[in-house]
Amino acid sequence: MTPFQWSKHVMVVDAAYADKVAFDLIVNFERMLGRPIPPADLARWVDCLALDGGIREGKNDIQVVMVHDSRFRQMDNFQPAGLYTELNGKAFSDHLGEFSFHTLTGEDLADKDSVLIDLVRNIMAEPKVERLMVVPDGENPALMQQLRQTAQQAHEQLHTTVFTMEPVQGGNFRQEMLGYSLLNALGIAADEINSKMK
Numbered sequence: 001m002t003p004f005q006w007s008k009h010v011m012v013v014d015a016a017y018a019d020k021v022a023f024d025l026i027v028n029f030e031r032m033l034g035r036p037i038p039p040a041d042l043a044r045w046v047d048c049l050a051l052d053g054g055i056r057e058g059k060n061d062i063q064v065v066m067v068h069d070s071r072f073r074q075m076d077n078f079q080p081a082g083l084y085t086e087l088n089g090k091a092f093s094d095h096l097g098e099f100s101f102h103t104l105t106g107e108d109l110a111d112k113d114s115v116l117i118d119l120v121r122n123i124m125a126e127p128k129v130e131r132l133m134v135v136p137d138g139e140n141p142a143l144m145q146q147l148r149q150t151a152q153q154a155h156e157q158l159h160t161t162v163f164t165m166e167p168v169q170g171g172n173f174r175q176e177m178l179g180y181s182l183l184n185a186l187g188i189a190a191d192e193i194n195s196k197m198k
Helices: 015-033 042-052 083-087 112-124 141-151 178-185 190-197
Strands: 009-014 060-068 091-094 097-105 131-135 159-164 174-177
Touching: 009 015, 009 042, 009 112, 015 060, 015 178, 015 190, 042 060, 042 091, 042 097, 042 131, 042 159, 042 178, 060 083, 060 112, 083 097, 097 112, 112 131, 112 141, 141 159, 159 178, 174 178
Parallel strands: 009 060, 009 131, 060 097, 131 159, 159 174
Antiparallel strands: 091 097
């Protein structure tokens, strides 16, 4: 299914869905805060996902797989944004370790949701992987049902965290709110929000 040699820590991200949520947050918070909001800092975002997924400071190897449809090759609300021109095969290091980026799309008739589920199933069966962080299209009930079913087959040592905008019923995984990490990556602090809501 995949050419990757898996690390202990893997993120699987629906790139188009993450971009859509970032856009929605930018529009809403520009109106609320009365200031322009720049694109989300992708490095800062994956740092937040890693921390929420249980990764701590150290020399970790973290793979980030950006799943997308063949026609979606650029994110509009992140920086860097080009899935192939700026991200695929690239890496950066910080206090959490090295983050390496890969892009993956469906071939022929496979859509990104099928690719994402197949990828997650593959990772969940890989004993080498200890932590899996997934950003699926949480607004797609059929996909989320497939994800719940797939998670039942995960090996016992795997710690899985799924990031959504709304709580998901059931599932053999931890859940975290996607919005918190994106707000951080967009440079929107809780104090600024609270000051506008008084």
